[in-house]
Amino acid sequence: MLVVNQAERVVEAFIGEYASGKSEIAINRAVELKRQGRKVTLVDLDTVEPFYTLRPIKRKLEDMGLEVISQTREDAFGLGETGAMLNPRARWALFNEGDIILDVGYGVYGARTLNLVEGAYESPHLRIIAVINYTRPMTGSLSRIKEYIKELGRVDAVVANTHLGDETTPLLIKEGNKVIIKAAHELGLPVDYMAVDKRFADRDDFKDLGVKVKFIERYMPSAMW
Amino acid sequence: MVLPATPKSWYLPTKPHKFCPGCGHGIVLKALGEAIDELGIQDKTVFGCDIGCSLLSWNFFACDSIQTHHGRTTPVMVGIKRARPELITIGYMGDGGGYSIGSQHLLNAAVRNEKITVILVNNTNYGMTGGQMAPTTLPGQKTETTPYGRDPEITGYPTKGPEFVAALTSDGAYVARGTVSKYKQLKRFIKNALQNQIEGNGFSFVEALSTCPTNWRTNAQQTWSFLEDEMEKYFPVGEFKSPLGKGEK
Amino acid sequence: MQKVIEKAGKAFLTGNEAAAWAALAAGAEIMFGYPITPQNEIMHYWTRLAPKYGRGFLQTEDEISAGFTVCGAVQAGKKAFTATAGPGNTLMQEPFSMAEAMRLPLVAIIQQRGGPSSGTVIYSQQEVTLTTFGGNGEGHRIVYSTASHQEIYDYVIKAFNTAWKYRFPTFVLGDGYQAKMREPLVMYDPEEKGMEMVKPYPLVGLEGKIGEGREPQHLCNIYSMEEELYEVVMKFAAEYEAIAPEVVEYEEKNCDDAEILILAHGVVSRAADDAVKALRAQGIKAGYFRPITLRPFPGRQLREVIAKSGAKKMLIAESAYGQFDRLVKQEIYGETIPIYNLFMPGVGIIDYDIVNKVKSIL
Numbered sequence: 001m002l003v004v005n006q007a008e009r010v011v012e013a014f015i016g017e018y019a020s021g022k023s024e025i026a027i028n029r030a031v032e033l034k035r036q037g038r039k040v041t042l043v044d045l046d047t048v049e050p051f052y053t054l055r056p057i058k059r060k061l062e063d064m065g066l067e068v069i070s071q072t073r074e075d076a077f078g079l080g081e082t083g084a085m086l087n088p089r090a091r092w093a094l095f096n097e098g099d100i101i102l103d104v105g106y107g108v109y110g111a112r113t114l115n116l117v118e119g120a121y122e123s124p125h126l127r128i129i130a131v132i133n134y135t136r137p138m139t140g141s142l143s144r145i146k147e148y149i150k151e152l153g154r155v156d157a158v159v160a161n162t163h164l165g166d167e168t169t170p171l172l173i174k175e176g177n178k179v180i181i182k183a184a185h186e187l188g189l190p191v192d193y194m195a196v197d198k199r200f201a202d203r204d205d206f207k208d209l210g211v212k213v214k215f216i217e218r219y220m221p222s223a224m225w
Numbered sequence: 226m227v228l229p230a231t232p233k234s235w236y237l238p239t240k241p242h243k244f245c246p247g248c249g250h251g252i253v254l255k256a257l258g259e260a261i262d263e264l265g266i267q268d269k270t271v272f273g274c275d276i277g278c279s280l281l282s283w284n285f286f287a288c289d290s291i292q293t294h295h296g297r298t299t300p301v302m303v304g305i306k307r308a309r310p311e312l313i314t315i316g317y318m319g320d321g322g323g324y325s326i327g328s329q330h331l332l333n334a335a336v337r338n339e340k341i342t343v344i345l346v347n348n349t350n351y352g353m354t355g356g357q358m359a360p361t362t363l364p365g366q367k368t369e370t371t372p373y374g375r376d377p378e379i380t381g382y383p384t385k386g387p388e389f390v391a392a393l394t395s396d397g398a399y400v401a402r403g404t405v406s407k408y409k410q411l412k413r414f415i416k417n418a419l420q421n422q423i424e425g426n427g428f429s430f431v432e433a434l435s436t437c438p439t440n441w442r443t444n445a446q447q448t449w450s451f452l453e454d455e456m457e458k459y460f461p462v463g464e465f466k467s468p469l470g471k472g473e474k
Numbered sequence: 475m476q477k478v479i480e481k482a483g484k485a486f487l488t489g490n491e492a493a494a495w496a497a498l499a500a501g502a503e504i505m506f507g508y509p510i511t512p513q514n515e516i517m518h519y520w521t522r523l524a525p526k527y528g529r530g531f532l533q534t535e536d537e538i539s540a541g542f543t544v545c546g547a548v549q550a551g552k553k554a555f556t557a558t559a560g561p562g563n564t565l566m567q568e569p570f571s572m573a574e575a576m577r578l579p580l581v582a583i584i585q586q587r588g589g590p591s592s593g594t595v596i597y598s599q600q601e602v603t604l605t606t607f608g609g610n611g612e613g614h615r616i617v618y619s620t621a622s623h624q625e626i627y628d629y630v631i632k633a634f635n636t637a638w639k640y641r642f643p644t645f646v647l648g649d650g651y652q653a654k655m656r657e658p659l660v661m662y663d664p665e666e667k668g669m670e671m672v673k674p675y676p677l678v679g680l681e682g683k684i685g686e687g688r689e690p691q692h693l694c695n696i697y698s699m700e701e702e703l704y705e706v707v708m709k710f711a712a713e714y715e716a717i718a719p720e721v722v723e724y725e726e727k728n729c730d731d732a733e734i735l736i737l738a739h740g741v742v743s744r745a746a747d748d749a750v751k752a753l754r755a756q757g758i759k760a761g762y763f764r765p766i767t768l769r770p771f772p773g774r775q776l777r778e779v780i781a782k783s784g785a786k787k788m789l790i791a792e793s794a795y796g797q798f799d800r801l802v803k804q805e806i807y808g809e810t811i812p813i814y815n816l817f818m819p820g821v822g823i824i825d826y827d828i829v830n831k832v833k834s835i836l
Contacts, residue, residue: 019488166658167658287690290693303534303543330538
């Protein structure tokens with residue numbers, strides 16, 4: 001077996017509801033680690049719709065110095081009908097050197113998608129982080145968030161990611177994330193941070209919610225034509 | 226004029242019916258009518274008919290009925306049953322509709338054990354379109370599209386419907402093949418198939434071997450002889466599967 | 475039972491999800507479907523949600539069956555629907571034509587993908603001809619072409635009402651981009667908003683004893699004589715034309731003084747809207763016209779816009795090679811305004827594309 005000597009590596013898998021912001025959070029995390037001078041591989045594990053997620057912005061991310069494992073237009077050719085497939089490089093992603101950020105697609109199997117990644121569940125570094133957006137209907141109330149997180153399987157932490165795209169307001173962020181934080185608390189899960197669009201970076205009132213605030217860049221809007 | 230007794234569920238304004246003299250459809254539909262009467266289900270039955278000669282059964286009964294498309298009666302009846310499980314749904318079709326153009330529907334409805342009843346009339350040809358080869362045309366049989374007789378090397382062997390339906394269905398399904406030459410048995414099979422739906426057990430399927438003297442170009446004696454001596458030899462009659470008690474072979 | 479829409483305010487959704495939630499909110503009772511990209515999440519979300527609200531679902535063996543099971547379910551008196559795309563839309567033309575012939579309130583959501591054939595799974599506006607005039611009929615259908623998630627939600631709800639009120643098969647025509655894009659919209663319970671939802675009723679399986687209070691229902695779609703069919707089709711045509719003015723919907727902006735009219739439908743109309751703003755900012759008098767109903771088509775309204783603006787040119791932009799263009803031309807036969815085209819089959823169109831095209835023809 002290949003020995004990977006990386007005592008302090010980061011292995012994070014972002015899971016959650018369809019369109020909850022997993023890819024955005026995963027990209028931002030990968031870029032953050034990269035800026036610390038680390039070697040980072042970003043893996044698109046969206047098996048349900050690989051041709052609509054990271055693929056369109058793969059080149060842009062590679063230009064930023066990230067290793068990106070995802071489908072490319074060339075890979076996609078001839079796969080016409082496919083909605084669900086796994087890139088073999090994704091299966092062996094953990095054997096890459098450095099930090100590994102996994103962007104796990106949605107689906108009824110939740111965190112079980114990580115079974116497709118060789119060695120993921122055996123990795124002592126793996127953290128499975130649920131990304132929750134309060135404006136998503138399936139996670140739009142305290143009870144629905146709790147019910148949803150329980151369905152996911154193993155979850156180690158939560159990222160609160162309430163937003164409404166271009167129509168996000170600070171009030172909405174605070175109201176939504178308050179509920180998410182409460183749900184995580186009731187489930188005994190830590191909230192790693194709340195993610196806030198960097199256009200609100202001048203505000204300091206988000207701290208009032210008692211969790212770390214990370215201001216993020218939005219990459220995904222350019223992923224659709 | 227003295228008319229023969231007709232089932233109560235027959236719709237008299239459309240009688241006499243339009244099937245050819247000597248056609249077996251009338252016998253199948255009489256058996257079906259009597260079964261509907263005896264089970265008391267006329268008011269909640271929806272009868273769907275395929276295109277082809279089966280279509281002439283469209284307003285045959287004093288039951289609600291729907292014409293569909295060729296081969297598509299099965300999914301229409303599935304849609305009705307899924308929407309209103311309390312209704313009794315009967316799909317009526319020929320061998321072309323069931324075994325050829327609509328075979329994927331028949332097969333999948335059988336696999337899903339849809340709680341509908343399908344009655345399929347096998348007369349070994351496409352009657353209404355003018356006597357072409359059907360999936361059930363016997364080897365050597367002449368039709369308008371097998372003018373030198375059906376050659377199994379070219380067109381394969383006749384489809385054995387109840388056999389494949391029986392192989393595909395799971396517990397609860399009822400599958401039988403009757404013949405218009407054995408009226409009482411045929412009626413019993415049809416009644417069983419309806420009873421099976423009433424009990425909600427599963428898919429119910431009866432193939433009825435039938436006659437088509439017009440396209441066979443046979444007189445009465447030849448017609449009956451083709452049915453009893455040729456068809457019934459190739460297509461064994463009996464119950465293939467029944468959750469209602471011991472199967473009859 | 476849990477309320478479908480629990481809280482007011484905006485939610486962040488993909489278009490496919492918006493369609494599933496709207497069908498729930500409209501009181502759809504059962505969906506029949508067959509997997510095809512890019513409409514799959516309509517089924518995914520319907521199957522996640524339906525059991526919580528006592529609604530039904532059946533995954534059929536193919537799209538032919540999905541369409542015919544919908545025909546059966548609506549005849550039995552239930553609000554039923556399906557969703558498909560591309561080759562699935564091709565297969566569903568057979569049941570859609572039965573719905574046309576028997577005036578069945580079938581509702582279908584179409585998320586266009588690239589064609590012909592399997593094309594791409596991604597996006598196009600190449601199912602316009604198929605959805606408006608497919609099948610062996612006369613196009614007696616109602617087709618709403620949506621441009622945003624809010625419209626997907628609004629028009630899916632409306633489609634059930636339109637279908638059950640007028641009994642013409644009704645379509646919500648979206649596309650793969652709308653299916654997968656994420657944007658905010660307001661979800662609501664239509665009845666709480668004061669919308670009256672048309673109640674479904676059965677055509678078969680009626681109450682009462684046959685012969686003692688009711689006659690059996692015998693529903694047909696095949697006729698013995700040419701004249702019988704002629705009578706039926708002419709009656710349907712007259713009824714369709716009579717309701718058309720009530721059904722037609724369109725959007726018009728900046729047309730009063732426009733020198734050039736830009737026509738688009740569906741998601742491309744968003745680019746057209748932006749292009750008109752950009753052109754106006756540069757001093758070019760552009761106007762925007764968008765049919766929301768592709769069937770019936772707002773032909774009279776378009777002629778009026780051409781007349782009142784006195785525009786000298788018209789540009790038709792679409793992600794297809796002239797399907798929308800043909801629809802427009804047949805509706806405004808006799809007008810002499812020169813028509814230019816921006817045909818980009820199977821790819822997206824942005825405001826920049828339209829602005830450039832306009833500049834090249836002025």
